[in-house]
Amino acid sequence: MTERVALVVGGGPLGRSVAEKLLALGYRVAGADRKPEGLEQLPAQVTRIVGDATDPEAAQRIVADAVSEVGAPSVLVNTIGMYGMGDALTATPDQFRQMMEVNVGPALWLTQAVVPHMQSAGGGSIAFVSSRFGTDPEAGIAAYSLSKAALNHLVVVLNHELRASGIRVNAVAPQLIDNPTNRTFLPAEVLDHATTPDQIADQLVHLVTESGSPVSGAILPAYGF
Template sequence: MNTRIAIVAGAGGGLGKATVLSLYTAGLTVVAVDRTEANLKDLPATIHREIADATDPAAAAPLLERVVATAGAPDVLVNTIGAHAFGGFETVRPQALSALMDVNVGAALWLTQAVAPYMRRKGAGVIVHTGARPGVEAAAGAAAYGITKAALAHLGRVLDRELRPHGIRVNVILPELIATAANQAVLPAHLLARAATPEAVADVITSLVRDATAPDDRVLIPLYDD
């Protein structure tokens, strides 16, 4: 039986690395994608590596061509790319909002556009994008972040509606907060108290993609306790 092939974008970050290792342990062939080779140096040597900036609209299609040439047509795409910004609505500036949209929404759209043709030809596929709770529940103090994550949540619904007839399922996970090293360096302890570990979130992602035919009508997957 052929091994399923998974692309993990943002593989150099805390959640990305955890997801690469979780999927690899589950038996998938994993292609780790990040902007620099240095970000991927700690991964096992048997993990495929590709260097690309997925926020660049021109980068996604050539990336997929390289993945197909070296590893094969993908069955799974996991997008862990994301950026955060603090500040209320009065602090939002056009350039900053545009940059955040490029990361939090643009990468998801360009990667999905690039991977979808290969999954359509297979008649199956799973796509998971990393959203956030502020994208579905309004919160003060991070207006631009919430706006862009809300756009990603809606994009996930649109993608699932358009791709589900082709056998491709799209999910957007909604963690409240992830205790990555980057977050631990800048966030206070009281916020991190309820944060999920990258490994726990990665295990949820793996459970979503393990069976490409698993019936699941929920596009948005909350990963927090009320």
């Protein structure tokens, strides 16, 4: 048994791939998702925790359950997020609020919950999933782009605040991931240039493990070709 513990939040294809790769590296892994069915495809060795990390109190419970069941995480990877279209002039308060609550909120709430455990252990590593549109916005995805820009800013702020504690914070920024949701509305010629969940998971695992130890405060481009 290893003492290295990872918490992976989000049970979709990306979260599943991250969990599998961390297991292969010898980590004990807890996986969290807001619905039990979101955890069904995780490997059997992963401890499953149901909780909605958009809720600050639920995020605290997710981390507490992980600590109780597998140990204090030295690694946190948050993969949950959502995409939404709409221009700035027609954006509604509900759309804006939802994008911020899903794309930024869990990153902050989970970090608040896990950092005391990492500080007690003398360090740790955290990674989020951003987007190219957080740094290179385009017309028609205003609220989404703003939420990812806020997430990027959070990475930089956390790097400044946590580096002295030995805690690294980074994000991977895909342009487009080839997943079941995107296949429902995007044409095949667009998806031909998308990255796969496995490719993005490779970058996330690199950032949170020893091979990424020199890197903190980075938004890693992973745009595909």
